[in-house]
Amino acid sequence: MRILVTGGCGFIGSALVRRLVRAGTDVLNIDCLTYAGRPENVEDVSGQANYRFLQADICDVEAMNDAFRSFRPDAVMHLAAESHVDRSIDGPAAFIRTNVTGTGVLLEAALAYWRGLEGSARDGFRFLHVSTDEVYGSLAEGAYFREGDAYRPNSPYAASKAGSDHLVRSFGVTYGMPVLITNCGNNYGPFQFPEKLIPLMILNALDGRALPIYGKGDNVRDWIHVDDHVAALIAVLERGRPGQTYLVGARGEQQNLDVVQHLCARLDALIPDSPHAPHWNLVTRVKDRPGHDQRYAIDPTRMEQEIGWAPTMSFADGLEDTIRWYMSRRAWLARVHDRGRLGDGA
Numbered sequence: 493m494r495i496l497v498t499g500g501c502g503f504i505g506s507a508l509v510r511r512l513v514r515a516g517t518d519v520l521n522i523d524c525l526t527y528a529g530r531p532e533n534v535e536d537v538s539g540q541a542n543y544r545f546l547q548a549d550i551c552d553v554e555a556m557n558d559a560f561r562s563f564r565p566d567a568v569m570h571l572a573a574e575s576h577v578d579r580s581i582d583g584p585a586a587f588i589r590t591n592v593t594g595t596g597v598l599l600e601a602a603l604a605y606w607r608g609l610e611g612s613a614r615d616g617f618r619f620l621h622v623s624t625d626e627v628y629g630s631l632a633e634g635a636y637f638r639e640g641d642a643y644r645p646n647s648p649y650a651a652s653k654a655g656s657d658h659l660v661r662s663f664g665v666t667y668g669m670p671v672l673i674t675n676c677g678n679n680y681g682p683f684q685f686p687e688k689l690i691p692l693m694i695l696n697a698l699d700g701r702a703l704p705i706y707g708k709g710d711n712v713r714d715w716i717h718v719d720d721h722v723a724a725l726i727a728v729l730e731r732g733r734p735g736q737t738y739l740v741g742a743r744g745e746q747q748n749l750d751v752v753q754h755l756c757a758r759l760d761a762l763i764p765d766s767p768h769a770p771h772w773n774l775v776t777r778v779k780d781r782p783g784h785d786q787r788y789a790i791d792p793t794r795m796e797q798e799i800g801w802a803p804t805m806s807f808a809d810g811l812e813d814t815i816r817w818y819m820s821r822r823a824w825l826a827r828v829h830d831r832g833r834l835g836d837g838a
Protein backbone atom coordinates (compact mmCIF):
# COMPACT_ATOMS: atom_id res chain seq x y z
CA MET A 493 0.00 0.00 0.00
CA ARG A 494 1.28 3.48 -0.89
CA ILE A 495 -0.24 6.32 1.10
CA LEU A 496 0.19 10.04 0.51
CA VAL A 497 -0.18 11.76 3.90
CA THR A 498 -0.46 15.55 4.17
CA GLY A 499 0.46 17.33 7.41
CA GLY A 500 2.56 14.40 8.58
CA CYS A 501 4.92 16.57 10.63
CA GLY A 502 2.09 17.88 12.82
CA PHE A 503 0.63 16.30 15.94
CA ILE A 504 -1.87 13.77 14.54
CA GLY A 505 -0.18 13.41 11.16
CA SER A 506 3.13 12.42 12.76
CA ALA A 507 1.43 9.77 14.93
CA LEU A 508 -0.19 8.40 11.75
CA VAL A 509 3.09 8.46 9.79
CA ARG A 510 4.98 6.69 12.58
CA ARG A 511 2.36 3.93 12.71
CA LEU A 512 2.07 3.47 8.92
CA VAL A 513 5.83 3.37 8.32
CA ARG A 514 6.36 0.88 11.17
CA ALA A 515 3.63 -1.31 9.65
CA GLY A 516 5.56 -1.41 6.34
CA THR A 517 3.33 0.98 4.33
CA ASP A 518 5.06 3.18 1.74
CA VAL A 519 4.45 6.75 2.89
CA LEU A 520 4.96 10.09 1.17
CA ASN A 521 4.61 12.81 3.79
CA ILE A 522 3.83 16.24 2.34
CA ASP A 523 4.19 19.10 4.81
CA CYS A 524 5.25 22.73 4.35
CA LEU A 525 6.49 22.93 7.98
CA THR A 526 4.52 25.80 9.49
CA TYR A 527 5.16 26.70 13.17
CA ALA A 528 3.20 23.51 14.04
CA GLY A 529 5.08 21.11 11.78
CA ARG A 530 8.35 19.65 13.03
CA PRO A 531 10.49 17.07 11.18
CA GLU A 532 11.72 15.62 14.49
CA ASN A 533 8.15 14.44 15.18
CA VAL A 534 8.82 11.64 12.68
CA GLU A 535 12.56 11.17 13.25
CA ASP A 536 11.97 7.66 14.69
CA VAL A 537 10.96 6.47 11.19
CA SER A 538 12.41 9.03 8.79
CA GLY A 539 15.44 6.84 8.00
CA GLN A 540 13.26 3.92 6.84
CA ALA A 541 13.31 2.98 3.16
CA ASN A 542 9.49 3.12 2.97
CA TYR A 543 9.36 6.78 4.13
CA ARG A 544 9.69 9.86 1.91
CA PHE A 545 9.25 13.51 2.73
CA LEU A 546 8.29 16.38 0.44
CA GLN A 547 8.40 19.88 1.88
CA ALA A 548 5.63 21.54 -0.10
CA ASP A 549 2.52 23.65 0.36
CA ILE A 550 -0.76 21.93 -0.46
CA CYS A 551 -1.82 25.17 -2.22
CA ASP A 552 0.99 24.64 -4.78
CA VAL A 553 -0.84 23.16 -7.78
CA GLU A 554 2.27 22.03 -9.65
CA ALA A 555 3.88 20.42 -6.60
CA MET A 556 0.69 18.50 -5.79
CA ASN A 557 0.25 17.26 -9.39
CA ASP A 558 3.94 16.20 -9.48
CA ALA A 559 3.58 14.38 -6.16
CA PHE A 560 0.66 12.29 -7.44
CA ARG A 561 2.40 11.54 -10.75
CA SER A 562 5.69 10.47 -9.19
CA PHE A 563 4.49 8.70 -6.01
CA ARG A 564 1.35 7.06 -7.50
CA PRO A 565 -0.53 6.57 -4.20
CA ASP A 566 -3.22 3.99 -3.51
CA ALA A 567 -4.76 6.41 -1.02
CA VAL A 568 -4.54 9.94 0.38
CA MET A 569 -4.90 10.77 4.06
CA HIS A 570 -5.31 14.55 4.25
CA LEU A 571 -4.42 16.14 7.59
CA ALA A 572 -2.55 19.33 6.61
CA ALA A 573 -4.40 22.28 8.07
CA GLU A 574 -4.19 25.36 10.20
CA SER A 575 -5.64 23.85 13.38
CA HIS A 576 -5.74 26.31 16.28
CA VAL A 577 -9.04 28.11 16.97
CA ASP A 578 -7.42 31.11 18.74
CA ARG A 579 -5.15 31.76 15.78
CA SER A 580 -8.15 31.61 13.44
CA ILE A 581 -9.82 34.37 15.47
CA ASP A 582 -6.70 36.57 15.22
CA GLY A 583 -6.14 35.84 11.51
CA PRO A 584 -8.69 33.84 9.50
CA ALA A 585 -6.92 34.30 6.13
CA ALA A 586 -4.33 31.53 6.65
CA PHE A 587 -7.17 29.14 7.61
CA ILE A 588 -9.20 29.96 4.51
CA ARG A 589 -6.08 29.59 2.35
CA THR A 590 -4.81 26.24 3.63
CA ASN A 591 -7.99 24.56 4.80
CA VAL A 592 -10.31 25.58 1.95
CA THR A 593 -8.08 26.48 -1.02
CA GLY A 594 -5.39 23.93 -0.13
CA THR A 595 -7.96 21.14 0.18
CA GLY A 596 -9.42 22.22 -3.17
CA VAL A 597 -5.98 22.06 -4.83
CA LEU A 598 -5.30 18.62 -3.35
CA LEU A 599 -8.72 17.35 -4.48
CA GLU A 600 -8.16 18.53 -8.05
CA ALA A 601 -4.73 16.89 -8.18
CA ALA A 602 -6.22 13.67 -6.75
CA LEU A 603 -9.07 13.76 -9.26
CA ALA A 604 -6.75 14.16 -12.26
CA TYR A 605 -4.62 11.28 -10.98
CA TRP A 606 -7.60 9.03 -10.11
CA ARG A 607 -9.17 9.54 -13.54
CA GLY A 608 -5.99 8.12 -15.09
CA LEU A 609 -6.22 4.90 -13.04
CA GLU A 610 -7.89 1.76 -14.28
CA GLY A 611 -9.55 -1.37 -12.88
CA SER A 612 -8.86 -2.30 -9.29
CA ALA A 613 -6.44 0.63 -8.82
CA ARG A 614 -9.26 3.04 -9.65
CA ASP A 615 -11.88 1.16 -7.60
CA GLY A 616 -9.58 0.78 -4.62
CA PHE A 617 -8.34 4.39 -4.50
CA ARG A 618 -9.45 6.40 -1.45
CA PHE A 619 -9.23 10.07 -0.43
CA LEU A 620 -9.68 10.31 3.36
CA HIS A 621 -10.24 13.81 4.71
CA VAL A 622 -9.52 14.28 8.41
CA SER A 623 -11.82 16.82 10.02
CA THR A 624 -13.23 17.99 13.33
CA ASP A 625 -16.47 17.77 15.31
CA GLU A 626 -16.33 21.57 15.59
CA VAL A 627 -18.04 21.86 12.17
CA TYR A 628 -21.30 20.95 13.96
CA GLY A 629 -21.21 23.90 16.37
CA SER A 630 -22.12 23.85 20.05
CA LEU A 631 -24.35 21.33 21.85
CA ALA A 632 -26.83 21.60 24.72
CA GLU A 633 -26.48 19.25 27.69
CA GLY A 634 -27.61 15.70 26.83
CA ALA A 635 -27.32 16.08 23.02
CA TYR A 636 -24.75 14.31 20.80
CA PHE A 637 -23.28 14.94 17.36
CA ARG A 638 -24.30 12.32 14.77
CA GLU A 639 -23.42 11.86 11.11
CA GLY A 640 -25.89 13.85 9.01
CA ASP A 641 -26.36 16.64 11.56
CA ALA A 642 -26.53 20.16 10.12
CA TYR A 643 -23.24 22.08 9.99
CA ARG A 644 -23.15 25.13 12.28
CA PRO A 645 -19.48 26.16 12.54
CA ASN A 646 -18.89 29.08 14.91
CA SER A 647 -15.16 29.90 14.65
CA PRO A 648 -13.25 30.73 11.47
CA TYR A 649 -11.30 27.47 12.05
CA ALA A 650 -14.50 25.42 12.22
CA ALA A 651 -15.96 27.26 9.21
CA SER A 652 -12.83 26.62 7.14
CA LYS A 653 -12.93 22.91 8.04
CA ALA A 654 -16.66 22.84 7.21
CA GLY A 655 -15.82 24.35 3.80
CA SER A 656 -13.20 21.68 3.20
CA ASP A 657 -15.63 18.91 4.24
CA HIS A 658 -18.20 20.22 1.74
CA LEU A 659 -15.61 20.33 -1.04
CA VAL A 660 -14.53 16.75 -0.34
CA ARG A 661 -18.11 15.51 -0.27
CA SER A 662 -18.87 17.32 -3.53
CA PHE A 663 -15.99 15.55 -5.31
CA GLY A 664 -17.55 12.26 -4.26
CA VAL A 665 -21.02 13.22 -5.48
CA THR A 666 -20.03 15.11 -8.65
CA TYR A 667 -17.12 13.06 -9.95
CA GLY A 668 -17.69 9.73 -8.20
CA MET A 669 -14.25 9.96 -6.56
CA PRO A 670 -14.10 7.56 -3.58
CA VAL A 671 -13.90 10.04 -0.69
CA LEU A 672 -14.26 9.47 3.06
CA ILE A 673 -14.63 12.08 5.81
CA THR A 674 -13.91 11.65 9.52
CA ASN A 675 -14.88 14.22 12.16
CA CYS A 676 -13.12 13.73 15.48
CA GLY A 677 -13.17 15.33 18.94
CA ASN A 678 -10.27 16.90 20.84
CA ASN A 679 -7.06 14.87 20.62
CA TYR A 680 -4.31 14.70 23.21
CA GLY A 681 -1.04 12.79 23.46
CA PRO A 682 2.68 13.14 22.67
CA PHE A 683 4.07 15.70 20.18
CA GLN A 684 1.10 18.10 20.44
CA PHE A 685 2.14 21.71 19.97
CA PRO A 686 1.89 23.43 23.38
CA GLU A 687 -0.77 25.97 22.45
CA LYS A 688 -3.57 23.40 22.92
CA LEU A 689 -5.04 22.84 26.40
CA ILE A 690 -3.27 19.74 27.70
CA PRO A 691 0.35 20.37 26.58
CA LEU A 692 0.04 24.08 27.43
CA MET A 693 -1.07 23.27 30.97
CA ILE A 694 1.66 20.64 31.44
CA LEU A 695 4.37 22.97 30.13
CA ASN A 696 3.23 25.94 32.24
CA ALA A 697 2.77 23.82 35.37
CA LEU A 698 6.27 22.31 35.04
CA ASP A 699 7.68 25.85 34.79
CA GLY A 700 5.51 27.25 37.60
CA ARG A 701 3.69 29.61 35.25
CA ALA A 702 -0.01 30.54 35.33
CA LEU A 703 -2.54 28.00 34.05
CA PRO A 704 -4.96 30.21 32.06
CA ILE A 705 -8.54 28.95 31.87
CA TYR A 706 -11.09 30.61 29.60
CA GLY A 707 -14.18 32.01 31.38
CA LYS A 708 -15.83 29.66 33.87
CA GLY A 709 -13.90 26.63 32.57
CA ASP A 710 -17.11 24.64 32.22
CA ASN A 711 -16.82 24.14 28.45
CA VAL A 712 -17.06 20.44 27.61
CA ARG A 713 -14.81 18.71 25.07
CA ASP A 714 -14.88 15.06 23.97
CA TRP A 715 -11.29 13.86 24.49
CA ILE A 716 -9.58 11.05 22.60
CA HIS A 717 -5.99 9.82 22.67
CA VAL A 718 -4.22 10.49 19.38
CA ASP A 719 -3.29 6.80 18.93
CA ASP A 720 -6.97 5.81 19.16
CA HIS A 721 -7.78 8.48 16.54
CA VAL A 722 -5.01 7.21 14.25
CA ALA A 723 -6.29 3.62 14.58
CA ALA A 724 -9.76 4.90 13.66
CA LEU A 725 -8.42 6.67 10.55
CA ILE A 726 -6.69 3.51 9.32
CA ALA A 727 -9.83 1.46 10.02
CA VAL A 728 -11.99 3.92 8.05
CA LEU A 729 -9.52 3.86 5.16
CA GLU A 730 -9.69 0.06 5.10
CA ARG A 731 -13.37 -0.49 5.79
CA GLY A 732 -15.24 2.80 5.29
CA ARG A 733 -17.88 3.15 2.57
CA PRO A 734 -16.94 5.77 -0.06
CA GLY A 735 -19.03 8.92 0.28
CA GLN A 736 -19.61 8.35 4.01
CA THR A 737 -18.82 10.47 7.02
CA TYR A 738 -17.65 8.87 10.29
CA LEU A 739 -17.72 10.57 13.68
CA VAL A 740 -14.77 9.47 15.80
CA GLY A 741 -15.06 9.80 19.57
CA ALA A 742 -14.06 7.90 22.70
CA ARG A 743 -17.05 8.91 24.90
CA GLY A 744 -14.54 11.11 26.71
CA GLU A 745 -16.55 14.18 27.72
CA GLN A 746 -14.85 16.42 30.28
CA GLN A 747 -15.14 20.01 31.42
CA ASN A 748 -11.91 21.96 30.83
CA LEU A 749 -11.64 22.68 34.54
CA ASP A 750 -11.87 18.97 35.39
CA VAL A 751 -9.13 18.18 32.88
CA VAL A 752 -6.84 20.75 34.49
CA GLN A 753 -7.72 19.59 38.01
CA HIS A 754 -6.93 15.98 37.10
CA LEU A 755 -3.68 17.05 35.45
CA CYS A 756 -2.60 19.11 38.47
CA ALA A 757 -3.33 16.21 40.83
CA ARG A 758 -1.20 13.84 38.71
CA LEU A 759 1.65 16.37 38.57
CA ASP A 760 1.50 16.77 42.37
CA ALA A 761 1.80 12.98 42.69
CA LEU A 762 4.54 12.60 40.07
CA ILE A 763 6.67 15.50 41.38
CA PRO A 764 5.93 15.62 45.13
CA ASP A 765 8.94 17.88 45.84
CA SER A 766 8.03 20.42 43.11
CA PRO A 767 8.31 24.03 44.36
CA HIS A 768 5.14 24.69 42.31
CA ALA A 769 2.94 22.12 44.09
CA PRO A 770 0.04 22.16 44.64
CA HIS A 771 -0.13 22.96 40.91
CA TRP A 772 -3.84 23.86 41.16
CA ASN A 773 -2.77 27.16 42.80
CA LEU A 774 -1.36 28.22 39.40
CA VAL A 775 -4.85 28.31 37.80
CA THR A 776 -5.98 31.78 36.68
CA ARG A 777 -9.15 32.77 34.83
CA VAL A 778 -8.77 34.73 31.59
CA LYS A 779 -11.41 36.51 29.50
CA ASP A 780 -13.47 34.00 27.54
CA ARG A 781 -12.72 33.28 23.88
CA PRO A 782 -15.24 35.07 21.58
CA GLY A 783 -17.83 32.63 20.19
CA HIS A 784 -16.54 29.90 22.53
CA ASP A 785 -18.56 26.72 21.91
CA GLN A 786 -20.00 25.38 25.16
CA ARG A 787 -20.09 21.65 24.54
CA TYR A 788 -18.96 19.02 22.03
CA ALA A 789 -19.92 15.35 22.41
CA ILE A 790 -19.82 12.58 19.83
CA ASP A 791 -22.04 9.56 19.33
CA PRO A 792 -19.52 7.08 17.83
CA THR A 793 -22.08 4.31 17.16
CA ARG A 794 -21.38 4.18 13.39
CA MET A 795 -17.63 3.76 14.02
CA GLU A 796 -18.30 1.02 16.55
CA GLN A 797 -20.96 -0.91 14.61
CA GLU A 798 -20.01 -0.42 10.97
CA ILE A 799 -16.21 -0.13 11.19
CA GLY A 800 -15.72 -2.30 14.28
CA TRP A 801 -13.43 0.28 15.88
CA ALA A 802 -13.29 1.09 19.60
CA PRO A 803 -10.85 3.21 21.58
CA THR A 804 -8.35 1.36 23.78
CA MET A 805 -7.00 4.13 26.03
CA SER A 806 -8.85 5.43 29.10
CA PHE A 807 -8.52 9.17 29.71
CA ALA A 808 -6.76 8.56 33.06
CA ASP A 809 -4.12 6.25 31.53
CA GLY A 810 -3.72 8.39 28.41
CA LEU A 811 -3.25 11.55 30.44
CA GLU A 812 -0.71 9.87 32.73
CA ASP A 813 1.33 8.68 29.70
CA THR A 814 1.09 12.11 28.11
CA ILE A 815 2.29 13.90 31.25
CA ARG A 816 5.24 11.49 31.57
CA TRP A 817 6.08 11.99 27.87
CA TYR A 818 6.18 15.79 28.22
CA MET A 819 8.20 15.53 31.43
CA SER A 820 10.80 13.46 29.56
CA ARG A 821 10.84 15.78 26.54
CA ARG A 822 11.78 19.09 28.10
CA ALA A 823 14.25 19.75 25.25
CA TRP A 824 11.49 19.33 22.63
CA LEU A 825 9.24 21.59 24.67
CA ALA A 826 11.91 24.27 25.10
CA ARG A 827 12.49 24.34 21.31
CA VAL A 828 8.83 24.80 20.43
CA HIS A 829 7.57 26.70 23.44
CA ASP A 830 8.25 30.33 22.47
CA ARG A 831 6.02 29.77 19.49
CA GLY A 832 3.10 28.79 21.78
CA ARG A 833 0.38 31.09 23.01
CA LEU A 834 -1.62 31.80 26.10
CA GLY A 835 -5.27 30.76 26.43
CA ASP A 836 -6.61 27.34 27.31
CA GLY A 837 -6.83 26.35 23.64
CA ALA A 838 -9.49 23.64 23.92
Ligand SMILES: NC(=O)c1ccc[n+]([C@@H]2O[C@H](COP(=O)([O-])OP(=O)(O)OC[C@H]3O[C@@H](n4cnc5c(N)ncnc54)[C@H](O)[C@@H]3O)[C@@H](O)[C@H]2O)c1
Nearest residue numbers: 499501502503504524525526528529549550572573623679
Ligand atom coordinates in the same frame (compact mmCIF):
# COMPACT_ATOMS: atom_id res chain seq x y z
N1 LIG B 1 -5.95 18.36 17.16
C1 LIG B 1 -7.20 17.96 17.27
O1 LIG B 1 -7.70 17.81 18.38
C2 LIG B 1 -8.01 17.64 16.02
C3 LIG B 1 -9.27 17.08 16.19
C4 LIG B 1 -10.02 16.73 15.05
C5 LIG B 1 -9.51 16.96 13.78
N2 LIG B 1 -8.27 17.54 13.66
C6 LIG B 1 -7.76 17.76 12.29
O2 LIG B 1 -6.66 16.86 12.13
C7 LIG B 1 -5.68 17.47 11.29
C8 LIG B 1 -4.35 17.49 11.99
O3 LIG B 1 -4.48 18.23 13.20
P1 LIG B 1 -3.21 18.48 14.16
O4 LIG B 1 -3.72 18.78 15.51
O5 LIG B 1 -2.23 17.40 13.95
O6 LIG B 1 -2.65 19.82 13.52
P2 LIG B 1 -1.19 20.46 13.64
O7 LIG B 1 -1.42 21.94 13.61
O8 LIG B 1 -0.42 19.86 14.75
O9 LIG B 1 -0.47 20.00 12.29
C9 LIG B 1 -0.83 20.50 11.02
C10 LIG B 1 0.29 20.14 10.05
O10 LIG B 1 -0.09 20.63 8.74
C11 LIG B 1 1.00 21.30 8.17
N3 LIG B 1 0.50 22.34 7.25
C12 LIG B 1 -0.22 23.44 7.59
N4 LIG B 1 -0.48 24.17 6.49
C13 LIG B 1 0.05 23.48 5.44
C14 LIG B 1 0.09 23.73 4.03
N5 LIG B 1 -0.47 24.82 3.49
N6 LIG B 1 0.73 22.83 3.24
C15 LIG B 1 1.32 21.73 3.78
N7 LIG B 1 1.32 21.46 5.11
C16 LIG B 1 0.68 22.33 5.92
C17 LIG B 1 1.77 21.90 9.35
O11 LIG B 1 3.12 22.20 9.03
C18 LIG B 1 1.63 20.80 10.39
O12 LIG B 1 2.66 19.85 10.28
C19 LIG B 1 -6.22 18.85 10.93
O13 LIG B 1 -6.82 18.77 9.67
C20 LIG B 1 -7.25 19.15 12.01
O14 LIG B 1 -8.25 19.99 11.52
C21 LIG B 1 -7.52 17.89 14.74
